[in-house]
Every structure is written in structure tokens, then in C-alpha cells.
Amino acid sequence: MFDFTDIEAKSIPSAIDMPPGLMEDCEYVFSVTFTDPDAMDIKALANATSRIITREGESLSTYPPPFGHEGLREFIASELFENRDIKVSPDNIFLSSGAGGAVQIMIDAFIDSDDVVLMDEYCYHGSLNMFLRKGANPIHVKMDDQGMIPSELESSIKSFIKDGHTPKMIYTIPVYHNPTGVTTTLERRKAIVELSNKYSIPIVENESYADFRIDGPDLPPSMMSIDKAEGVMYISAFTKLLGCGLRLGFGVFPDSAKESIQKVSLGRSPSHLASMSVYEYLKGHKTSYVEGVARSLGSKRDSMVRALGEFFPPTCTWTEPKGGMLIWVELPGHADTWKALDKAVSKGVKYNPGSIFRADRKGGNKLRLTYSHNSPEDIEKGIEILANVFEEEGLF
Numbered sequence: 040m041f042d043f044t045d046i047e048a049k050s051i052p053s054a055i056d057m058p059p060g061l062m063e064d065c066e067y068v069f070s071v072t073f074t075d076p077d078a079m080d081i082k083a084l085a086n087a088t089s090r091i092i093t094r095e096g097e098s099l100s101t102y103p104p105p106f107g108h109e110g111l112r113e114f115i116a117s118e119l120f121e122n123r124d125i126k127v128s129p130d131n132i133f134l135s136s137g138a139g140g141a142v143q144i145m146i147d148a149f150i151d152s153d154d155v156v157l158m159d160e161y162c163y164h165g166s167l168n169m170f171l172r173k174g175a176n177p178i179h180v181k182m183d184d185q186g187m188i189p190s191e192l193e194s195s196i197k198s199f200i201k202d203g204h205t206p207k208m209i210y211t212i213p214v215y216h217n218p219t220g221v222t223t224t225l226e227r228r229k230a231i232v233e234l235s236n237k238y239s240i241p242i243v244e245n246e247s248y249a250d251f252r253i254d255g256p257d258l259p260p261s262m263m264s265i266d267k268a269e270g271v272m273y274i275s276a277f278t279k280l281l282g283c284g285l286r287l288g289f290g291v292f293p294d295s296a297k298e299s300i301q302k303v304s305l306g307r308s309p310s311h312l313a314s315m316s317v318y319e320y321l322k323g324h325k326t327s328y329v330e331g332v333a334r335s336l337g338s339k340r341d342s343m344v345r346a347l348g349e350f351f352p353p354t355c356t357w358t359e360p361k362g363g364m365l366i367w368v369e370l371p372g373h374a375d376t377w378k379a380l381d382k383a384v385s386k387g388v389k390y391n392p393g394s395i396f397r398a399d400r401k402g403g404n405k406l407r408l409t410y411s412h413n414s415p416e417d418i419e420k421g422i423e424i425l426a427n428v429f430e431e432e433g434l435f
């Protein structure tokens with residue numbers, strides 16, 4: 040028998056240590072930012088798909104344009120202008136396999152091993168792991184409830200420049216941040232862009248959650264719209280909104296990044312059928328659909344916040360988000376949420392230990408809970424179970 044493990048490529052990056060429980064099936068999934076199934080409109084999506092296949096189906100016989108479906112890219116350009124103040128041509132947008140696919144393309148185009156990448160104090164583990172697999176050196180910059188702290192960012196930049204390692208990129212999630220939920224304020228956005236200009240370090244802003252305002256204030260404009268030096272790239276997706284399984288996201292880039300992005304994106308465009316369906320569906324439904332998502336997520340958030348108040352002791356704190364789909368919880372300092380995950384999973388509840396969001400695995404007494412997947416009733420049951428596990432395991 041041939042054994043393929045014998046010929047495994049030497050360039051495959053070594054696995055990143057993650058808690059095994061995260062891969063288990065569970066009844067209460069508080070660990071993944073799944074699309075809210077209760078807000079989905081399957082019938083309308085099916086109708087839109089049927090309509091567009093009838094109209095444009097023949098185009099599936101050829102390969103799509105290199106950056107993906109033109110109509111969808113035009114739609115994205117007009118939405119970005121309307122909602123995020125970004126003026127961009129559809130030619131400066133590429134469709135990708137989810138937001139994650141766009142992050143990977145930007146990493147492949149611009150990051151070498153050992154490059155210093157400045158990122159939020161905690162960073163969505165999917166992106167963090169992509170940087171780590173590339174061999175980059177992620178440096179976490181302290182945040183507060185207004186976002187990344189500019190003075191901390193500048194002192195980090197200065198110290199790396201002094202050592203001869205000018206940081207290659209600032210990577211940030213400035214809207215309903217994953218995992219802490221913070222939205223970076225306008226003043227902070229301006230200050231971060233100013234530092235980017237001053238030290239010639241480009242920014243990648245991942246606004247995957249910009250469509251997920253529940254009842255908070257309007258979002259500040261994107262950094263890409265504030266920046267005048269064309270030093271910002273932008274990422275978002277339709278995955279969280281319409282279906283993770285659609286695997287559809289996008290990246291936006293200034294002219295000078297085009298050639299490098301073209302070099303690495305060949306053959307990596309997402310399914311043209313998914314792009315066609317999403318385009319046809321969103322054209323007619325975006326506003327009402329986004330409102331429905333906000334209503335559904337609002338009641339799930341309320342349910343989780345209520346349950347945390349009822350079942351978690353006052354020694355714990357948590358956020359009460361105005362948008363997005365996650366709550367950031369802090370337990371007493373001695374708690375080890377990585378270690379307790381196995382026990383929670385054995386009782387049917389999954390969450391994300393805080394330390395998976397840091398390259399140095401600090402933050403062990405924190406955890407991220409997502410509320411998009413289960414019903415409000417199940418969320419309450421799941422949080423009660425989780426509180427009992429933490430109590431039994433001595434985390435409280």
C-alpha cells in the first residue's frame with residue numbers, strides 16, 4: 040500500500056496547538072460565529088438562485104473573471120460607498136472564499152516569514168493562525184473599549200524599527216471586534232491611519248461584522264475611507280450574513296496592490312454559482328434581511344446576557360454588545376478556560392478559550408461566547424450548564 044505520509048511536503052507548516060474539544064459536535068455551540076439559522080430566508084434565496092441560473096446559467100460553462108462576478112463586485116462597490124464611505128472601482132475588489140480567503144490572499148501577497156505584524160490585543164484565531172502558519176511574528180497591541188491604543192501602537196512600531204524590523208502590516212478588526220466586541224472609535228481610526236502614514240506601514244482592516252449592528256450607534260467610517268495615502272486594504276464577507284457554507288467574501292485594495300494580489304489569487308476565486316445567487320438575492324433583499332438578522336440576533340444576545348446574569352457569579356464580567364454575535368467574558372484570574380473546555384464539551388457546550396486569540400497564549404481566564412447558532416431558549420440552558428461546569432471545575 041502506498042503511504043502518502045511518506046511524501047508529505049516539507050513546506051507544510053506545523054500544526055498550531057488548539058484545544059481538541061473545539062472540533063467535537065455539541066448541542067450548544069457558543070464557539071463559532073455561524074450564520075444565524077433563524078434569520079435565513081431559504082425560500083427567497085432558492086428563488087433568487089433559480090432566477091439567475093435561468094438568466095445567466097450559460098455563463099457557468101466558462102471560467103469567471105479573475106476577480107469574480109462583475110455584478111456582485113459592482114454591488115459591493117455601491118454598498119461600500121453607501122455604508123462605509125469607501126469610493127472604489129469594482130476593478131479594485133476581488134471575491135474570495137469567505138473573509139478568511141481574502142486574509143490568506145493578502146498574507147500570501149505581502150507577508151514573508153519573520154515579518155512583524157501588529158494586531159489587536161486579542162485577534163480572531165482563524166486569522167492569527169494564518170499569520171502564524173506563514174511564519175510571521177504577530178505582535179499584539181493593547182486595546183481598551185475604544186479600540187487599539189495609538190500610543191501603544193506607536194511605541195511598538197518605534198521599538199521594532201529601532202531593532203531593524205520595521206513592521207510589515209497592521210491587521211485589525213475594527214467593527215464588533217472578534218473576540219472582544221469593541222468597535223474602534225473615529226478618533227482612534229484617525230490616529231491609527233496617521234501612524235500608518237507616518238511610518239509607511241499599511242493597514243488591513245477586516246470589517247466582517249459591519250452589517251451586524253443590533254441597536255448600537257451608527258458605525259464610524261472605515262479606515263479605508265479616512266486614509267488618503269492609499270495604504271489601507273479592506274476585507275469583509277457574506278458568510279456570517281447569508282450562510283457560512285456559501286464561502287463568499289471579498290477584499291478591496293488600492294491600485295498599487297493589484298499586481299501582487301493578481302499573482303497569488305489565480306485559480307482561487309470562489310464558486311461563480313454562489314456569487315450569482317448572492318448577487319441576485321441581495322440586490323432585492325439586503326436592507327430587510329439585515330434588519331431581520333439584527334432582530335433575531337438581538338433576542339439571542341438578550342437571552343445570553345440574561346443567562347450570564349442569572350448563572351454566573353459577580354466575580355465574572357462580560358460585555359453587552361450592541362452588534363456582532365459574540366460576548367467576551369472574564370473569569371477570576373486563576374481560571375483556566377483552555378483546560379475546562381473538555382469538561383464543558385462532555386456536557387454538550389462549546390466555547391472559545393481566550394488564549395487561542397493570542398500568539399503567546401495569554402488570556403487563560405477569558406472566553407468568547409457566540410450567540411448566533413442556538414435558539415434563545417437553548418442559549419439559556421447552555422449557559423446554565425456552562426456555569427455548573429465552571430463551578431465544579433473551580434473556575435469561579
Ligand SMILES: Cc1ncc(COP(=O)(O)O)c(C=O)c1O
Binds near residue numbers: 163279
Ligand atoms: C473577523 C473574522 N474574519 C474572518 C472570519 C472567517 O470567516 P469566513 O467564513 O468569512 O472565511 C471570521 C469568522 O469568524 C471572523 O470573525
